[in-house]
Amino acid sequence: MRRREFTLLGLAGLGLPALAQDRAFAAIAEDFLEALWKLDPDAAVAAGRFEFAGRVTLPSSAQRQRMRAFTKHWLARLQRLPDAPLATADRMDRDMLVAKLQSDLWRLDTLREWSWNPAEHNPAAPLDLLLNTDYAPLAARLKALQPRIAALPAYYRAARDSLGRVTREHTELAIQQAPGVLGLLDDIGARAAEAHQAAAFKAPLARARAAVNGYVAHLKGLKPARGFRLGAALYEPKFAHDIQSARTGRETYELALQRREEVLTSMQAQAAALWPTVMGSEPPPADRFALIGRVIDKLSERHVARERFVDEIRAQIPQLEAWVRDHDLLSQDLAKPLQVRETPVYQRGVAGASIEAPGPYRPQDKTYYNVTPLTDLTPAEAESSLREYNHWILQILNIHEAIPGHYTQLVHANRVPSKVKALFGNGAMVEGWAVYGERMMMESGYGASPEMTLMYGKWHLRSVTNTVLDYSVHVLGMAEAEAMDLLVRQAFQTEREAREKWRRVQLTSVQLTSYFSGYSEIFALREQLKARPGFKLKDFHEQFLSYGNAPVRLIAAEMLKA
Numbered sequence: 329m330r331r332r333e334f335t336l337l338g339l340a341g342l343g344l345p346a347l348a349q350d351r352a353f354a355a356i357a358e359d360f361l362e363a364l365w366k367l368d369p370d371a372a373v374a375a376g377r378f379e380f381a382g383r384v385t386l387p388s389s390a391q392r393q394r395m396r397a398f399t400k401h402w403l404a405r406l407q408r409l410p411d412a413p414l415a416t417a418d419r420m421d422r423d424m425l426v427a428k429l430q431s432d433l434w435r436l437d438t439l440r441e442w443s444w445n446p447a448e449h450n451p452a453a454p455l456d457l458l459l460n461t462d463y464a465p466l467a468a469r470l471k472a473l474q475p476r477i478a479a480l481p482a483y484y485r486a487a488r489d490s491l492g493r494v495t496r497e498h499t500e501l502a503i504q505q506a507p508g509v510l511g512l513l514d515d516i517g518a519r520a521a522e523a524h525q526a527a528a529f530k531a532p533l534a535r536a537r538a539a540v541n542g543y544v545a546h547l548k549g550l551k552p553a554r555g556f557r558l559g560a561a562l563y564e565p566k567f568a569h570d571i572q573s574a575r576t577g578r579e580t581y582e583l584a585l586q587r588r589e590e591v592l593t594s595m596q597a598q599a600a601a602l603w604p605t606v607m608g609s610e611p612p613p614a615d616r617f618a619l620i621g622r623v624i625d626k627l628s629e630r631h632v633a634r635e636r637f638v639d640e641i642r643a644q645i646p647q648l649e650a651w652v653r654d655h656d657l658l659s660q661d662l663a664k665p666l667q668v669r670e671t672p673v674y675q676r677g678v679a680g681a682s683i684e685a686p687g688p689y690r691p692q693d694k695t696y697y698n699v700t701p702l703t704d705l706t707p708a709e710a711e712s713s714l715r716e717y718n719h720w721i722l723q724i725l726n727i728h729e730a731i732p733g734h735y736t737q738l739v740h741a742n743r744v745p746s747k748v749k750a751l752f753g754n755g756a757m758v759e760g761w762a763v764y765g766e767r768m769m770m771e772s773g774y775g776a777s778p779e780m781t782l783m784y785g786k787w788h789l790r791s792v793t794n795t796v797l798d799y800s801v802h803v804l805g806m807a808e809a810e811a812m813d814l815l816v817r818q819a820f821q822t823e824r825e826a827r828e829k830w831r832r833v834q835l836t837s838v839q840l841t842s843y844f845s846g847y848s849e850i851f852a853l854r855e856q857l858k859a860r861p862g863f864k865l866k867d868f869h870e871q872f873l874s875y876g877n878a879p880v881r882l883i884a885a886e887m888l889k890a
Contacts, residue, residue: 353409353418357748360402360425367398373454375751376690378463381472384479386486387442387449396436403429420875420882421748427879428752431569439562444494444554446502446547447835449487451480452509456672459516461693466523473516477529480536484543496552497834506544508673513537558802558837570838571756572879573845577799577838580845584795587844591792592616595785599623602778617817624786624820627779628715632722637714638699641726642668645697648723648731648769655772658732658869664695664739666730671698680713680828681725683734688750691742695735712824720775720783727769733762737873744876753877755839760846760880761873763791767851768869786820791843793819794829798840801833849880853887 365372365380372380385391406426411419435441442448458473513536520529558566567577575583599620603612606626613619632640645666652658671682680700686693702710717725727733737758741750769775770784797814800806806814808830815826833840850872857863875883 353414353422356405356409357418357421357425360406361747361751363398363402367394370454373457375688376463376686376693378458378461378472378690381454381458381469382475384475384483386479386483387490388486389490391486392436392442396433399429399433399436403433416886417746420878420886421746423882424748424752424754424878427569427572434565434569439566442490443492445498446487446491446494446550447498447505449484449490449543450502450505450509451476451483452505452512452672453675455512455516459512459519461690463690463693466519467525470516470520470523470525470529474528474532477513477516477532477536481539484539487543488546491550493553494547494550495554495556497556497831499547499550499552501835503544503547505673505675506540508675509540510537511673513540556834557805560803563799563803563837566838567841571842571845572754572881573756573849574881575845577803577841580795580841580848581799583848584792584799584844587848588789588792588796591785591789592620595620595782595789598778598782598785602627602782617820620782621817621820623782625715627720627783628718628822631714631718634702634710634714637702637717638668638670640722641697641699644723644726645730648726651769651772651774652732652736656866657768657772658736658866658873660731660736661739661743664691664742666697666735667694668697668699671700681729683729683738685735685738686742688742688747691739695738697730697735709824712822716822716825718783720780721787723775724766724784724787727766727774728762732768733765734758736765737761738877740873741876744874746876749876749878754846754879756842756846756849757877757880757883758846759842760844760848760850763788763843763847764850764854767847789819790821791847794840795844797829797833798838802837846880849884853880853884856888 365375365377366383367385369380369383369385372383403426406422406429409422414422455473455476458469458476461469463469464472513533517526517529517533520526520533564577567573567580571577571580573580596616596619599622600612602623603619606623613622645668649660649662652660671680675682675698682698684696684698686695702713705713729735741753744750766784766787770780774780793814797806797811800814801811811830811833812826815821815829816823821829853872854868857868871887872883875886
C-alpha cells in the first residue's frame with residue numbers, strides 16, 4: 329500500500345536521487361497496470377495475468393464511464409511528471425503511457441467505434457486463451473470460465489444497447505465471426521465433459537449459445553446508417569494516435585507515392601531483363617504495368633499445392649532460423665516456441681496470416697503463427713491465393729510474420745524489463761520492423777535470383793500501396809473500381825488478394841499505413857547511423873530491438889544521441 333501513496337506532484341519537488349526517482353516511477357507504472365487489470369480483466373488475461381480470469385466486465389455505458397474516469401485520472405498524474413529526473417527507459421515509458429491514455433480517451437469520446445462496429449463486441453478471445461493456455465490444470469481453467477459463460481447473455485444485451493448507427497461492413501463481419509464463437513462454446517463443452525463437468529456447463533452453455541444467436545438475429549435486423557469511410561476529420565487524429573510518427577498521415581501518403589514510383593521503375597528494369605527467359609520470343613509490351621504484370625503472372629504459376637499450404641509454411645521456419653544464424657543478422661532464442669496453426673474461425677475475415685504472441689507476464693507460452701487454410705475455397709479461389717503466395721512470396725510472407733519479422737521481434741520485446749513497452753507497443757514499429765526484416769534478408773542474399781528480386785519488389789510494393797490505398801479510400805473517397813485497379817493492374821495482386829484487401833480497408837483504417845510508415849522511419853534511421861564510423865549491422869539490429877515496442881520516433885531520438 330505504501331507504493332500507492334506516491335504522487336507525481338510530490339515526486340517533482342522531493343529532489344530524490346536518480347535511482348530513487350527510477351524506483352518511484354517503476355512503482356507508479358506498476359500501480360497503473362494493477363489498476364488497469366482490475367478495470368479491464370480481458371486485457372489482463374491477454375497479458376497473461378490469469379488470476380483476473382474470473383472477473384467479468386460488460387461493454388456497457390457504465391463500464392465506459394468507469395474507463396473514462398480512470399483514463400482522465402491517470403493521464404493527469406502522468407502528465408505532471410517532469411522529464412528531468414527520469415532515466416531514458418522510464419521517460420519513454422511515461423511518454424508511451426500518456427499516448428495510450430490520450431488515444432483511449434479519444435476513442436471513447438470521439439471515434440466511438442463501440443457504437444458503430446458490432447464486431448468490437450466479441451467475447452471469444454479471452455475464452456480461447458483461458459481454455460487453451462496451460463496456465464493451470466483444466467479443472468481450474470474451467471472454473472475460471474464459468475462466470476464468463478454465465479455472463480454472456482448480459483454481455484450481448486450490453487453490446488446491443490451500445491450500438492447506434494452501424495456500418496453494413498462491420499455488421500457483416502460480426503455475423504461472419506459468430507459461428508466461431510459458437511464453435512468455441514462447443515469446445516468448452518467438450519473439455520467440460522472430459523473433466524466430468526458436463527452437467528455444470530450444460531445450462532449456461534445453452535443460454536450462451538442462445539445469446540450469440542440472438543445477437544446475430546438482432547444484427548440482421550439493423551439498418552446500416554453510417555458509411556465505413558473514416559473521413560479526414562477523424563483520419564489525421566487517428567493516424568497520430570495509432571502510428572505516432574514524426575510525419576502526418578498526408579505526409580506519409582505523399583512519401584509512399586514517391587517510393588511507389590521508385591519501386592516501379594526498378595521492377596520495370598527487372599521484368600525487362602527477365603522477359604526473354606520467362607516469356608520467350610514474344611515482343612514485350614510498351615506499357616510498364618503490362619510488362620511487369622505479365623512476367624509476374626507467368627512466374628506465379630510456380631507455387632505449393634493447395635493441400636500443402638500450411639505444411640509448407642511450417643517447413644520453412646527452421647530454414648529461416650538457420651539463415652539468420654549463419655549470416656549473423658540477429659540473435660535468436662530458439663527456446664521460445666512458435667506454433668504454426670490454422671487461424672481460429674472466430675478470428676477470420678480480416679487478414680490471412682498473423683502472429684499471436686504471449687503477454688509479457690507469461691513469455692514462456694507459445695507464440696501462434698495463424699494461417700487461414702485454403703480448404704474452404706473453390707478451386708479458382710484457391711488457385712488465385714496460391715499464385716499470390718507463390719514459391720518466392722510465400723518465403724517473404726514467412727520472413728515478415730516469423731523470422732526475422734514479427735516472431736523474432738516480439739521475442740526480443742519480451743526480454744525488455746519494461747512491461748509498458750511490451751503491453752502497449754507501437755503497431756507501426758512492430759509492422760515496420762517486419763517490413764524492414766524483409767529488406768534485411770534480401771540484402772543478405774537470401775534467395776538470390778532475378779525472380780526473387782522481382783517478387784520482392786512486388787511484395788514491397790504491397791506495403792507502399794497499403795498506405796496509398798488506406799489514405800485514398802478513407803480521406804480522398806477512392807471508389808471500389810479505382811481501388812481494384814490500383815491493387816490488380818498497378819500493384820500486380822491477384823483478383824482474390826485485391827478483393828480481400830478491399831474488404832480489409834473497409835473494416836480497418838490507418839492500420840494499413842503502419843507497414844510503410846514504420847519501415848520508412850527504421851530504414852532512414854539505419855542509413856543515418858551507417859554514415860558513422862564503426863557501424864555494424866547486427867549491433868544496429870540488437871540495439872534497435874532493445875528498446876522494445878516503442879514508437880520508432882522515440883527510439884530514433886535515443887539512438888541518434890550517441
